[in-house]
Amino acid sequence: MIVRRELPADQAAVRAVIAAAFTRDGTDPIEARLLDELRADSGWLPQFSLVAVDGDEPAGGEIVGHVVCTRGRVVGAAGETPALGLGPIGVRPDRQGQGIGLALMHAVLGAADALDEPLVALLGSPAFYGRFGFRRSTDFEITPPEPDWAEYFQIRPLTAYAPTPGVFRYAAPFEGL
Numbered sequence: 459m460i461v462r463r464e465l466p467a468d469q470a471a472v473r474a475v476i477a478a479a480f481t482r483d484g485t486d487p488i489e490a491r492l493l494d495e496l497r498a499d500s501g502w503l504p505q506f507s508l509v510a511v512d513g514d515e516p517a518g519g520e521i522v523g524h525v526v527c528t529r530g531r532v533v534g535a536a537g538e539t540p541a542l543g544l545g546p547i548g549v550r551p552d553r554q555g556q557g558i559g560l561a562l563m564h565a566v567l568g569a570a571d572a573l574d575e576p577l578v579a580l581l582g583s584p585a586f587y588g589r590f591g592f593r594r595s596t597d598f599e600i601t602p603p604e605p606d607w608a609e610y611f612q613i614r615p616l617t618a619y620a621p622t623p624g625v626f627r628y629a630a631p632f633e634g635l
């Protein structure tokens with residue numbers, strides 16, 4: 459398995475992986491539609507859309523996981539600071555629990571750090587994301603977009619991080635969830 463940037467030809471397979479990872483009742487999950495809307499949004503950052511690929515490329519490669527970060531911001535008294543919002547992340551159900559999510563997370567965090575992003579924010583299980591250095595956003599004086607999310611809204615500060623108290627705002631498509 460390798461992790462690399464998504465290419466234009468991967469889009470349908472990526473959507474299928476995300477839809478399969480999040481399907482609960484057979485209907486198209488909200489996360490797949492969110493991905494469609496993020497792609498069309500000004501906050502889409504192609505350098506942070508990564509795929510996990512099984513097998514030999516280009517002939518036999520198969521996409522088994524995907525992660526993306528899009529442009530968010532921390533809005534505080536001193537103005538707006540660009541930041542990244544992570545998600546959705548998904549691994550094909552038959553390949554979950556085999557380290558693919560771990561590889562995608564490390565790859566996207568390494569890319570964000572290398573490209574001088576200050577922080578990555580996400581909503582998710584502290585049990586899963588704590589291992590990547592995520593902590594409650596309120597530890598960094600960053601308020602979640604929705605106050606009810608406090609327990610699950612987390613921040614991973616990167617090398618370029620500097621304290622910027624404020625409210626985190628995702629790319630616009632997240633607002634419609």
Ligand SMILES: CC(C)(COP(=O)(O)OP(=O)(O)OC[C@H]1O[C@@H](n2cnc3c(N)ncnc32)[C@H](O)[C@@H]1OP(=O)(O)O)[C@@H](O)C(=O)NCCC(=O)NCCS
Nearest residue numbers: 479547548549554555556557558559560581582583585586
């Ligand atoms: C969450 C997800 C991306 C993780 O990818 P994965 O390839 O299955 O995870 P890995 O095999 O790399 O797991 C690494 C570790 O995380 C744990 N883990 C996986 N998903 C977890 C979750 N939702 N909560 C807590 N721990 C989790 C695994 O048990 C494993 O821990 P261990 O090494 O101590 O046993 C994947 O399971 C998935 O697509 N789930 C459905 C969609 C989803 O919930 N996405 C995340 C929304 S926030």
